[in-house]
Amino acid sequence: MNEIKETPIVILNFKTYLESTGENALKLAKSSEMVAEETGVNIMVAPQYTDIYRIAREVDIPVLAQHIDTIDAGGHTGSILPECVKEAGAVGTLINHSERRVELFEIDAAIKKADSLGLSTVVCTNNIETSSAAATLNPDFVAIEPPELIGSGIPVSKAEPEIVEKTVESIHNINPKVRVLCGAGISTGDDLKAAIDLGSEGVLLASGIILADDPKKALLDLVSKI
Amino acid sequence: MNEIKETPIVILNFKTYLESTGENALKLAKSSEMVAEETGVNIMVAPQYTDIYRIAREVDIPVLAQHIDTIDAGGHTGSILPECVKEAGAVGTLINHSERRVELFEIDAAIKKADSLGLSTVVCTNNIETSSAAATLNPDFVAIEPPELIGSGIPVSKAEPEIVEKTVESIHNINPKVRVLCGAGISTGDDLKAAIDLGSEGVLLASGIILADDPKKALLDLVSKI
Amino acid sequence: MNEIKETPIVILNFKTYLESTGENALKLAKSSEMVAEETGVNIMVAPQYTDIYRIAREVDIPVLAQHIDTIDAGGHTGSILPECVKEAGAVGTLINHSERRVELFEIDAAIKKADSLGLSTVVCTNNIETSSAAATLNPDFVAIEPPELIGSGIPVSKAEPEIVEKTVESIHNINPKVRVLCGAGISTGDDLKAAIDLGSEGVLLASGIILADDPKKALLDLVSKI
Amino acid sequence: MNEIKETPIVILNFKTYLESTGENALKLAKSSEMVAEETGVNIMVAPQYTDIYRIAREVDIPVLAQHIDTIDAGGHTGSILPECVKEAGAVGTLINHSERRVELFEIDAAIKKADSLGLSTVVCTNNIETSSAAATLNPDFVAIEPPELIGSGIPVSKAEPEIVEKTVESIHNINPKVRVLCGAGISTGDDLKAAIDLGSEGVLLASGIILADDPKKALLDLVSKI
Numbered sequence: 001m002n003e004i005k006e007t008p009i010v011i012l013n014f015k016t017y018l019e020s021t022g023e024n025a026l027k028l029a030k031s032s033e034m035v036a037e038e039t040g041v042n043i044m045v046a047p048q049y050t051d052i053y054r055i056a057r058e059v060d061i062p063v064l065a066q067h068i069d070t071i072d073a074g075g076h077t078g079s080i081l082p083e084c085v086k087e088a089g090a091v092g093t094l095i096n097h098s099e100r101r102v103e104l105f106e107i108d109a110a111i112k113k114a115d116s117l118g119l120s121t122v123v124c125t126n127n128i129e130t131s132s133a134a135a136t137l138n139p140d141f142v143a144i145e146p147p148e149l150i151g152s153g154i155p156v157s158k159a160e161p162e163i164v165e166k167t168v169e170s171i172h173n174i175n176p177k178v179r180v181l182c183g184a185g186i187s188t189g190d191d192l193k194a195a196i197d198l199g200s201e202g203v204l205l206a207s208g209i210i211l212a213d214d215p216k217k218a219l220l221d222l223v224s225k226i
Numbered sequence: 227m228n229e230i231k232e233t234p235i236v237i238l239n240f241k242t243y244l245e246s247t248g249e250n251a252l253k254l255a256k257s258s259e260m261v262a263e264e265t266g267v268n269i270m271v272a273p274q275y276t277d278i279y280r281i282a283r284e285v286d287i288p289v290l291a292q293h294i295d296t297i298d299a300g301g302h303t304g305s306i307l308p309e310c311v312k313e314a315g316a317v318g319t320l321i322n323h324s325e326r327r328v329e330l331f332e333i334d335a336a337i338k339k340a341d342s343l344g345l346s347t348v349v350c351t352n353n354i355e356t357s358s359a360a361a362t363l364n365p366d367f368v369a370i371e372p373p374e375l376i377g378s379g380i381p382v383s384k385a386e387p388e389i390v391e392k393t394v395e396s397i398h399n400i401n402p403k404v405r406v407l408c409g410a411g412i413s414t415g416d417d418l419k420a421a422i423d424l425g426s427e428g429v430l431l432a433s434g435i436i437l438a439d440d441p442k443k444a445l446l447d448l449v450s451k452i
Numbered sequence: 453m454n455e456i457k458e459t460p461i462v463i464l465n466f467k468t469y470l471e472s473t474g475e476n477a478l479k480l481a482k483s484s485e486m487v488a489e490e491t492g493v494n495i496m497v498a499p500q501y502t503d504i505y506r507i508a509r510e511v512d513i514p515v516l517a518q519h520i521d522t523i524d525a526g527g528h529t530g531s532i533l534p535e536c537v538k539e540a541g542a543v544g545t546l547i548n549h550s551e552r553r554v555e556l557f558e559i560d561a562a563i564k565k566a567d568s569l570g571l572s573t574v575v576c577t578n579n580i581e582t583s584s585a586a587a588t589l590n591p592d593f594v595a596i597e598p599p600e601l602i603g604s605g606i607p608v609s610k611a612e613p614e615i616v617e618k619t620v621e622s623i624h625n626i627n628p629k630v631r632v633l634c635g636a637g638i639s640t641g642d643d644l645k646a647a648i649d650l651g652s653e654g655v656l657l658a659s660g661i662i663l664a665d666d667p668k669k670a671l672l673d674l675v676s677k678i
Numbered sequence: 679m680n681e682i683k684e685t686p687i688v689i690l691n692f693k694t695y696l697e698s699t700g701e702n703a704l705k706l707a708k709s710s711e712m713v714a715e716e717t718g719v720n721i722m723v724a725p726q727y728t729d730i731y732r733i734a735r736e737v738d739i740p741v742l743a744q745h746i747d748t749i750d751a752g753g754h755t756g757s758i759l760p761e762c763v764k765e766a767g768a769v770g771t772l773i774n775h776s777e778r779r780v781e782l783f784e785i786d787a788a789i790k791k792a793d794s795l796g797l798s799t800v801v802c803t804n805n806i807e808t809s810s811a812a813a814t815l816n817p818d819f820v821a822i823e824p825p826e827l828i829g830s831g832i833p834v835s836k837a838e839p840e841i842v843e844k845t846v847e848s849i850h851n852i853n854p855k856v857r858v859l860c861g862a863g864i865s866t867g868d869d870l871k872a873a874i875d876l877g878s879e880g881v882l883l884a885s886g887i888i889l890a891d892d893p894k895k896a897l898l899d900l901v902s903k904i
Contacts, residue, residue: 022309049306076325105804108804329548359588503762530777
């Protein structure tokens with residue numbers, strides 16, 4: 001994943017909010033692109049599958065899928081073919097988000113499949129132990145998100161700073177090439193700065209921006225302290 | 227679902243073949259549109275989620291999703307929000323395809339959610355009993371596909387005609403408003419004609435057309451006997 | 453299932469409470485047996501898989517499994533082989549409990565497999581529509597449990613009497629041989645009486661008895677009004 | 679897991695064969711016990727949940743569950759409560775068998791839950807990468823089984839010796855306390871000897887013994903070369 005070098009990294013997970021669906025998704029992606037251009041921060045967006053194509057064509061920031069299935073092309077009605085999200089314009093994918101967890105062997109298979117297609121991989125994990133496990137599988141990124149803080153408004157970088165620090169340390173002991181993000185409860189500039197200060201290279205976030213009254217303003221605030 | 231009145235109905239399930247992904251999906255949808263226009267047959271296409279948007283914008287035949295998740299908008303990373311496939315341009319959805327089976331309560335919930343959004347529903351089933359069960363849930367269509375014949379090249383309408391006949395009868399005893407399709411092994415004009423003669427209103431098919439040397443020619447052959 | 457003729461029927465689902473595990477499960481089953489003998493009410497118990505063997509050997513009331521997998525004997529590590537629960541002493545099984553829902557085709561397959569082994573079938577459902585769907589599959593019993601009332605202490609027979617009545621009517625329109633139970637929030641003699649008065653043949657219940665200070669006394673109270 | 683010290687270790691997974699169900703399971707467990715006593719090899723059995731109780735009471739070798747669910751006691755109809763398999767007599771459990779794979783976070787949670795109950799843990803994996811990942815989670819054992827060889831009769835210790843060697847090396851680099859087993863296609867004394875010579879401490883096997891004409895004789899042959 002040569003194209004994702006700059007830090008900090010902000011991955012905006014669109015999840016399945018109406019505020020980030022269809023036209024709203026496109027608008028949010030354009031706001032993200034503007035903030036990325038204005039500030040130089042590396043902002044990526046992870047819209048719903050159905051919105052990847054139009055967003056990838058209309059904005060010039062990296063677009064990720066929210067999940068891929070580890071299938072080969074064929075008879076798999078309703079599944080997410082990695083080749084299809086790539087052709088639509090995605091340059092990477094989340095894997096094992098806490099809202100879309102997959103089996104251990106699938107994480108391994110998804111990383112290998114993504115690598116073979118040139119897609120970046122962001123494996124989401126829930127604690128230090130599973131972050132270390134994910135690191136052995138050699139993804140581009142591990143994003144740790146304590147599930148109890150997701151959507152809570154309580155930032156992991158403040159509520160559980162030691163988890164972020166220890167995750168960074170443990171992952172780098174196992175595999176120094178893996179880059180660490182953190183998430184859960186992140187929404188402000190202070191939250192992002194704290195995440196960076198703890199050794200992570202950025203954040204994965206969603207509702208704190210998507211559900212803000214003015215998402216562009218919220219994004220500008222998010223990146224204002226770095 | 228007022229727009230789907232004419233018969234016979236041909237639903238082309240794109241599954242996750244490379245031959246029906248991205249550019250290939252668009253090309254296949256355009257071929258389907260041409261055959262529909264030339265012959266008056268009601269052809270619908272069910273591409274991968276990621277391809278719904280571009281196909282719905284570029285062709286003028288009904289586009290279906292292959293599956294929807296029965297979720298409300300919110301934090302459901304990686305899921306298929308019905309509102310999102312609708313906004314992308316889908317006018318209906320397959321539900322419970324044998325390659326993407328769902329729990330009984332989800333079939334019921336998916337039909338109700340689709341109804342509330344004005345999306346047509348095609349519930350796939352594997353035998354007479356489950357077809358009857360599906361009929362009680364009041365979908366627009368039930369498509370019976372004996373799993374052992376899917377992708378076999380052996381058409382259900384010839385291999386097990388009594389299953390199609392009895393399914394039509396059993397469904398109409400329970401709910402006369404439900405329209406019956408059949409599938410599995412269908413690829414030729416004779417197969418479709420046999421399906422219609424047995425009381426179904428059309429077919430659901432995939433590999434017989436998608437993997438044909440010339441899919442447009444295969445579609446023309448499919449609808450040539452009716 | 454010739455042996456389950458008398459009404460009313462009370463199925464006590466042991467779920468996975470510690471109060472109904474191991475020695476506690478055996479004690480609860482013996483209390484159930486005593487109440488059944490004292491009152492003539494047909495009480496059945498559905499303990500965890502691991503407790504079926506010892507309970508079936510030590511009590512003389514029907515023992516049900518909480519779930520079976522629709523597999524054939526073979527390489528299915530960790531699955532529930534119907535033949536195994538039968539040999540352990542179960543005479544029937546719950547299917548599709550709201551805490552262990554299965555796909556539509558599995559309900560059908562589980563009923564057929566259970567029938568072939570002489571196991572009684574109790575399909576759990578969540579509303580009138582899915583109850584009607586289940587009835588087409590010809591189980592011995594359908595047990596309707598509105599999920600929002602499970603464990604609530606608010607009895608379905610009082611909170612939503614029309615659901616019980618309409619479910620009974622709808623099921624019998626489709627398949628008069630299917631016997632209807634109801635559940636969710638049931639714990640007292642009034643609840644059971646109301647359930648019978650609404651046309652059901654009994655109840656499926658759990659926490660109202662299992663977590664009672666004195667389960668035997670709670671069971672005696674449950675059957676005191678009929 | 680203090681009680682499992684001796685090597686080599688042979689874990690006989692009963693899966694869901696009729697040959698290892700109910701009375702047959704008990705007989706097979708007794709044969710395993712006899713061979714363990716006669717030869718001093720540490721043989722453990724992993725029967726179906728329903729058979730744990732009677733086997734644990736009648737034989738004096740370690741009994742494992744085939745899977746546990748990572749639930750707390752409560753309303754989880756049809757699930758496998760760890761406390762219940764422990765009370766029935768299991769002293770450990772398989773986790774993530776290739777026929778019962780679980781999500782990454784569940785492997786972590788299952789190990790922690792088992793540890794808290796004093797149950798030994800055997801995490802099954804499919805390749806070197808996932809074995810390394812499992813090792814970070816600190817189970818007692820990792821058992822690598824290349825899925826393509828399971829039930830094949832082609833022993834992993836001969837067909838892919840480098841996989842066993844590299845798995846042992848990789849696991850011990852990450853976590854020297856984790857003990858390594860291998861499986862898939864194992865049935866003879868030569869297979870087990872090869873597995874030990876490659877650095878593993880034993881084997882996990884099933885059909886090679888269970889489906890043998892004389893399972894006891896097959897077990898005796900299995901342990902004859904060490």
